[in-house]
Amino acid sequence: MLKVDVVGNKKRKRCGKVFRFKNFGEPGYPVMFNGPFRENVNALLEYANLESNLSMEMPMWSFQLEVHHHPPLHILLFVIEEPIEAALNRHCKHCQYVGWGNHFICNKKYHFVLPSKEALATCTSCEGCCDAVTTINNGKSKLIELQGHMMHGVFHSNGFGHLLCINGLEMGSNLAGNQIMEFWNRLCYGLQARKVSLNDISQKRGMELRLVNGIAYNESWFGHWGYKFGRGCFGVTQSMYHKAIQAIRSMPLYLIIHHIANSNHGIPLIFSRYQTLSDQSLVTLGDLFCYMLDLKSRLPRETCISSYNTNTLAVETNCRWSPKRIEMATRVIVEALKRTKFRWVSRQEVRDAARAYIGDTGLLDFVLKSLGNHVVGNYLVRRSLNPVTKVLEYCLEDISNVHPYDNEGLVMSNKVKDKYKITRAQLMKDMLYLYKYILIDPKPMMGSEFLSAIPLAARIILDTKYFIKDYFGDIPYQVELGSNDKLNLYCTIWLRNNVGSDEYLNKAIMPPHECFTLKRNATINDLKLEVERNFREIYWGLRSFVVESFRNLSVNNETEMVFGLIEVGGKVVLEGWQGDIGINMIEQICESDPNNGIMDCTCGTIEDDGERMVSCDICEIWQHSRCVRIPNDEEIPHIFLCKKCEQEIVLFPSLP
Incomplete structure (x- = not known):
């Protein structure tokens, strides 16, 4: 593979280029991203080191990134191309959970991994700092299957992706969490990703951070980078989520003290402690959590603000000075x-x-x-x-x-x-106390209907785990409409079955528009061929897709000029069929796995949201185990009947 250097566009040595971590992914560094997602990924990989010595079924590339020059700190970024043939399950569970189950399955996935120290420890160097051999011989042969990486994100070849994990300093990483998120954000913008989802299950000392940050800042920690409500579990809607956050954030502190002063003496003391520290009045629960998190970020890590009862420092028992x-x-x-x-x-x-x-x-x-x-x-x-x-x-x-x-x-x-006696440890202890006895455990507030609403609202926030950022949406990328005698337009397809029926598939499963760059004198036939080629390359279920006609355009002759009928930058829908698929096979080419069965839970959920479920042994309908009152710490019973089937059995006449 020919390697291209950033400066001079010349052939370079295998390990001759080190990229700055804080700039990687910016426009022009290492490459100008001027095309749709797939083209941008291929352009980026031209600057990578191909790990050609790996005996793996998936090609992999690496970049060496410099975090600091003094002291020197370098990390590796691996990019792994996963073809659909190498996947154990062609259906993407992350797409299913976030509500993208109606997307067509793509031919390829691209994994971007900043490996953990443990993963790198299993690698051996090969003639250079960038040739990391990552064949793991302990039962898991793929780097993408290991857990605990500093960062692991995956993109489908149509530009939709999932951020699978972020692990910062507290998890043993060389980078802080915000540094990793900035890096990921640059990659998504540079590569022209469309939409990216994540599952926020981050915790600290037993506290769910999406709840703590939601109360403090009105959004999850990932909201700082534009990730918003994507999909709630257990039937939670976006409106329910925002109302729950506002209900807790606006809870007056004096009312909480009024209702629990006699049953819990610790909470008023904590309120008083941080009101004394704060220069501004702390009125609501949102004010208090926001101040505590801001104060935590300012306290030194090694030794926090503290007071001493002697004129000397505390001396360690093993200290060599008297x-x-x-x-x-x-x-x-x-x-x-x-x-x-x-x-x-x-x-x-x-x-x-x-x-x-x-x-x-x-x-x-x-x-x-x-x-x-x-x-x-x-x-x-x-x-x-x-x-x-x-x-x-x-x-x-x-x-x-x-x-x-x-x-x-x-x-x-x-x-x-x-x-002067607030340490990080004390602050976290206070926050954990408030978390437990105000947000989660209602026992100290028994008899108060006013405060019993807090744990209910907290449960709604905790049931919201999936967040999405819309980078470019349905329009894959913005381009200048006319350069070098070429023009652009956006096309998608309307898939028709091939079993002699006039019925069409639902519009909801139409793939997103792709951008096509054509010459000014391109014909309708040229456009059809380009559409067939591109959609076949992107989607696994469209490998024999054939365009037949246009749905929103009247075409008399295929030799007509495209830009005589369609305005530059316009959207076109082409109709066609997949030669080897019928109406009953359409679910097989979508991300949602048809073998998962039917879900119809009492909470209103009708699609798999990733939560634990149980199936009725009679009707085979799936429901949340929590909704049918099976605690998470209990195993699913061997025989389970839903309420409907139970009632039908009770009403069924007994045999003589």
């Missing part, structure tokens, strides 16, 4: 900061000033590292990273005038303790 030496170094550093007259100074400047009195540089480094955002005596030692110089800076804040100490000058007032 408490007396640490106390002396602490006093020296605080005195040096006093002389700066409460201005911000760099870490190096503080260290140099203290070295005149403390010769042990290791001790100074230890104290400086441990001292940030701690209270020593009457002062709060603040530490911050300068956003411009990227240098750590220190500053003293005198808190003695506002909150005086007692006679010993050691013990702080309760209010100061509240203000």
Whole structure:
């Protein structure tokens, strides 16, 4: 395979190109994306390393991406092309769950994977930094089958896709979650993806984050990148979802305290703690959760804002310096900061000033590292990273005038303790307490119909997992309508059965429009041939598709000029038939698996939404196990009858 370099358009060596992670996918980097999705993917892969040494049935390419130059950090992006012949099940369950079951099955899928450290650990290098052999010999031979990647997204060849997973720093990744999402978003825009879905099941310490973020920000975490309500489970609609979020967000804190003050003393204390910290009034539950999440993002990870009851730092049991030496170094550093007259100074400047009195540089480094955002005596030692110089800076804040100490000058007032004893751990503990006893568990609020609505609304939010972003919708991409003597229009097809019937398939399963670029003098016959070729290449069930006529255009002669009948950029529907498929076989070429059976649940759901289900042993109708009151921690019974069949059996006359 010929490799093309970004600069000079020349042949390059196999591992000769490293791309910047933060720019990868932007227009022109590494390529200008000027066509529909399939063409853009092929253009991108011209800059990749073909993993030709793999004994796999699916071709794979790799890109080496530089995250940081100093210190050096590189990651690999794998692109795997999965033909329909290699799929264990040609029907896409992700399409079914999100409501795209009426889409035609595509010939190919493209997996974009930022592999996890565990996946890379199973790979061996081959003559270079980019030749990763990913044949796994422990029962799973495909990289795309492994779990826990930093990122795994998949696109169908028609431009619809699914973001399958995102794992940030807390899951052991080299990248933060927002960095990965920015990268994914650039890929989707650059490749001209149409619509992308995801299943938001992210948790932290037992809390469902789509509920926490929904209350705090009126949207899920993925909403920052434009992902909106896609499909609710258990019959939840978009209107129900938004009303549930608003109901909880607007819940006044004083009413919650009024109803639970006698049964739960912890919640009023938490409300009071964060109202004291906040510079603005926290009126509603949405205000409180929003403030707590914003505060969490500002607290340092290693050592959070805290107060001490002694003038010295807490000393670890295995510390090689005595408490007396640490106390002396602490006093020296605080005195040096006093002389700066409460201005911000760099870490190096503080260290140099203290070295005149403390010769042990290791001790100074230890104290400086441990001292940030701690209270020593009457002062709060603040530490911050300068956003411009990227240098750590220190500053003293005198808190003695506002909150005086007692006679010993050691013990702080309760209010100061509240203000300077909030750690990340404490904040998460408080949030988990609110999550459990306000949003999930109604027991502390028994007897209050007003507050019992909160867990019901929370259940609606939790039943909304599927979110979708519409990148380009039905129009695959926007182009200049006329360049190099070529013009563009958009075409789709209307599939007719071939069993002698005049019935047509429902319009809902028409594939989305594709953009066609034709010469100015192209004929109707040229257009038909292009449409047949493109739709055969995209969709598995249309490999012998034949165009017969136009549904929204009157054509007398196939030699007529296309742009004499159709305006540039116009939409055209062509009618045709698939030679080897009849009306009873149409479901076989759609993403929805006809073998899944019929679903008709009491919640109103009539399509598989990915939740656990149970089938009646008589009528074979599927329902949610939750809706028929089978707890998730219980196994599905061997014999199950729905209520309708149960009633019919009861009413059935007994035999003599």
